[in-house]
Amino acid sequence: MIGLLAAASADMDLYVAQNIFFGIIAAQMIYAAFRVVTTANVVHAALWLVLVLSGVAVQFILLGAEFVAITQVLVYIGAVVVLFLFGVMLTRASMGADESVASEKRSMATVVGVLLFTVMAVSLIDSFEDTRLVIDEPQSTTLVSDSIFSQYIVPFEAVSVLLLAALIGAIVVARRD
């Protein structure tokens, strides 16, 4: 598979190493993603999810988007997965293997998953075919911050209001009284 990728990228005369690593990490992500939905243990599923998400982060680094990669680690692995684990701990979900977790409505989920995958794959391939996106240089964090504080200043400020409102509301809803 690696040989194939190398051959495919040979005529692109650039990014050979990136393409090889892309293939390796993509394969690892696909395997981990399958395990997320097939494992019978909720905690294991959350940990497999960490592998998928860190794979995404590495792919972003390969694309030269350092800021997005770090955000991916901080937000998804640092916050979302930890939230999952806390959710498992604080609710009465069983920590061990529980067959019903993975087997419930499995056939339905498979049909939906396969359908969605086919439609998306076909339309992505159909739309981009052999388009080549050349990245001249890594996307610097300066660029990100510049656009946050100029072009996207309105949504940025709105997000801060949203966070405050969500915080206040969550406390009210979660309080025991």
Next chain:
Amino acid sequence: MLAALAAEVGDFVRPPIDWHAAAPELTLLAFGVLLTLMDIVWLERGRKWAPALASIGLLATMVPIITLAVDGADRSMFGGAFVVDKYALIMKAVFILAGYIVVLISSNYISEGDYWENEYYGLLLSSILGMILMASARDLITIFIALELLSIPAYMLATWRKRDLKSNEAGLKYYLMGVFASAILLYGMSLLYGASGTTLLVDLNESISASDSPSAIVVMGIIFVIVGFAFKVSAVPFHTWAPDTYEGAPTPVTAFLSVASKAAGFVALMNMLFVGFIGRDDVYEPMIFALAAVSMTVGNLIALRQTNIVRMLAYSGVAQAGYMLAPLAVASDVPDSALAATVSYLVIYAVMNLGAFAVVIAVARKTRSAEIDDYRGLFHYAPGLTVAMTIFLFALAGIPPLGGWWAKFRIMGAVIEANTVSGVVLGVFVAVNSVIALYYYARIGAKMWADEAPDGDLTPVRVPASLKSALVLTVAATIVFGVLPGLVGDVTKVSLLAGVGG
């Protein structure tokens, strides 16, 4: 080290900001902050001023909206990501006034139930802030953030009666379906960004309508975006959350969701369709056509069988969403009249639906229920409320001379003017459904006027002053809009196409 960093960021250019254009958002934000601070500083003593401060904040926000309207110039910031034009101002005014009426109908309900008053109004204001931001948003990211800012406080408001299981269910259902819709919407937006390389709706339209036939990814993107908003406006088949959420949520919040939140979903949808997708009518028109036709029919047919008035209003809201979608299905043939028809429907719908919920709240103060059977004989002990409810129900059914007929007339006018097969078919759907709807609205009217009160209990309903003023405002507006339809007609003569651009 710092010097090196400073040298690197030296080329940052501060974006020009038109403070007047942003004044409505900033005013509302300032009052929201004030409200939160008041709670921190004065604690319990500030509680009773919270609704007053919230209504003052909302009315104060009308001031910059009016000055902007008097000024009349179309303003645009950030290359067209934030636009203030006539359409945006009308929708902002609708959100602010609807919010004001919601505060009026909430104040007794919330304080008597000993719910978290200050936080309630704080969240209400932040949700309205998201709505008025939405009216100006012409950029994928701004639209998404505005949508979250208006939805997330609403999820929590739906579960505000937290000792009540039904309210918990309402909040949870709304939240789960809402975030599910947001995820689909965001995925659609990312596909569109991938296809066009821009977040600005104007540029997006240019990019996706360049070719004769759309690429597969653009089709997927548009479908996902419309599905996401269809959840928000509770169009069939994405309406399943609405009846349960409406029934379980505190009734003033239900009024807010069914009017303001739905209108915000429509504003977002109109921004996307008229600015972002207008050149790709071959993709979105069939989809909107199907959503409109199915929503009207299914909503009305299920509403026929409801025994709870809030659930009935929920299904009637689904059907009304179908009417409002109808002109959007002919958006490319007659863009200006389609937009004006939907906007005027939103304005009139806001008034009559808020009024109907105000009556439901007033009656529930005595009967403690929202069952339609408890409205029997209402005329014998609450004649004023009965007259008001009859006005709202007949307005919702579209009977002249009340506001609703003009709204329906505009919808019919737009779809017929398009003179296409789909337009005429939708016109037939609207006409048939108006007749079906009349049946269940009139049934409540008959119960209120003709039946005897249950158990002969004729103690009058005590209506507090704020609820009374909300009723007076909505009744007056419903009648004025019906008698002088030109009023809404002139105001809603808007065009989104003219206002766009850098």
